[in-house]
Amino acid sequence: MIKIALGFALLLAVAAPATAQVKSDVAPERFDAADTNDDGKVDRAEYDGFVEELVLLYDVDRDEKLSRNEVSDARDVSKFDKIDANKDGYLTIAEIDAFTDSDFAVMDGNSDGSIDRDEAKRSR
Ligand SMILES: [Ca+2]
Ligand SMILES: [Ca+2]
Ligand SMILES: [Ca+2]
Numbered sequence: 001m002i003k004i005a006l007g008f009a010l011l012l013a014v015a016a017p018a019t020a021q022v023k024s025d026v027a028p029e030r031f032d033a034a035d036t037n038d039d040g041k042v043d044r045a046e047y048d049g050f051v052e053e054l055v056l057l058y059d060v061d062r063d064e065k066l067s068r069n070e071v072s073d074a075r076d077v078s079k080f081d082k083i084d085a086n087k088d089g090y091l092t093i094a095e096i097d098a099f100t101d102s103d104f105a106v107m108d109g110n111s112d113g114s115i116d117r118d119e120a121k122r123s124r
């Protein structure tokens, strides 16, 4: 039953403080952060923007890639290898985008091109 939207879940995990009590009360904030025009839905462009911001947030050395070290705070680093398509040990925005493509589709339960609050909830 765990049809987790890996990318979003990873990014939520990455974005959240590495505390054990990161629970559902955090996610709505992330959702709001991603929903830049506040229409209650996160569309593809907003999602991509959110992804890029998160990458920049964690990109300590500003090389526009995330090293394993840089995402060491993520709760589930096992996804690192899944996202790192070319296995060079870095996640580029392109790799993350490619990964989140399928993700976005999975989360977008009614396939209307955006993720609403319910869909985001369901994906966790
Ligand atoms: Ca929106
Ligand atoms: Ca980096
Ligand atoms: Ca890579």
Ligand SMILES: [Ca+2]
Pocket (backbone or CB within 6 Å): 107, 108, 109, 110, 111, 112, 113, 114, 115, 116, 119
């Ligand atoms: Ca939808």
